[in-house]
Amino acid sequence: MEQKNIISRLTANSLPAMVRNELENLSPQKQAEFLEEYRRKTKSLSVAYVAWFFLGWHYAFLGKWGAQFLFWITCGGIAVWWVIDLFRIPGMIRDHNKDIAINILKNLKTISS
Numbered sequence: 058m059e060q061k062n063i064i065s066r067l068t069a070n071s072l073p074a075m076v077r078n079e080l081e082n083l084s085p086q087k088q089a090e091f092l093e094e095y096r097r098k099t100k101s102l103s104v105a106y107v108a109w110f111f112l113g114w115h116y117a118f119l120g121k122w123g124a125q126f127l128f129w130i131t132c133g134g135i136a137v138w139w140v141i142d143l144f145r146i147p148g149m150i151r152d153h154n155k156d157i158a159i160n161i162l163k164n165l166k167t168i169s170s
Contacts, residue, residue, distance in 0.1 A: 071151075076158045079166070087165055094161045099154045105146050113139055115146060119153050 072080075080088055100119060108114035113133050116125035133139030142149075 071154065072158050073155050076155075076162050079162055083165070091161055091165055095158055098157045098161070100150050102147060102150050105150050109139075109142060109146055113142075115142060115149070119149060 080091060083091070105115050105118055108118040113128050114125070116122070116128055128134070128138060131138065134141075
């Protein structure tokens with residue numbers, strides 16, 4: 058019996074290959090649970106840039122409070138760190154969302170077992 062994949066192609070393309078492969082093996086109900094949790098917990102690139110622009114809140118937005126305080130104490134590395142982060146933010150968001158996807162999948166598989 059073939060299971061229907063309810064994850065949109067756009068969302069699936071943003072997920073790591075390992076997560077996409079594992080999702081195909083889950084029931085549509087579990088896929089829906091994954092998708093709901095993933096959408097609730099992921100971070101937006103545009104919001105991260107707004108947080109970066111206003112007082113360098115981008116690390117706090119990602120829950121990295123240690124890095125956030127260090128960023129503030131050094132005044133964004135005397136602005137050098139602040140400028141470098143302009144280019145690092147997309148990768149930081151991608152990594153954060155990847156970690157979220159993996160954790161959600163692990164939790165779903167643990168609950169299912």
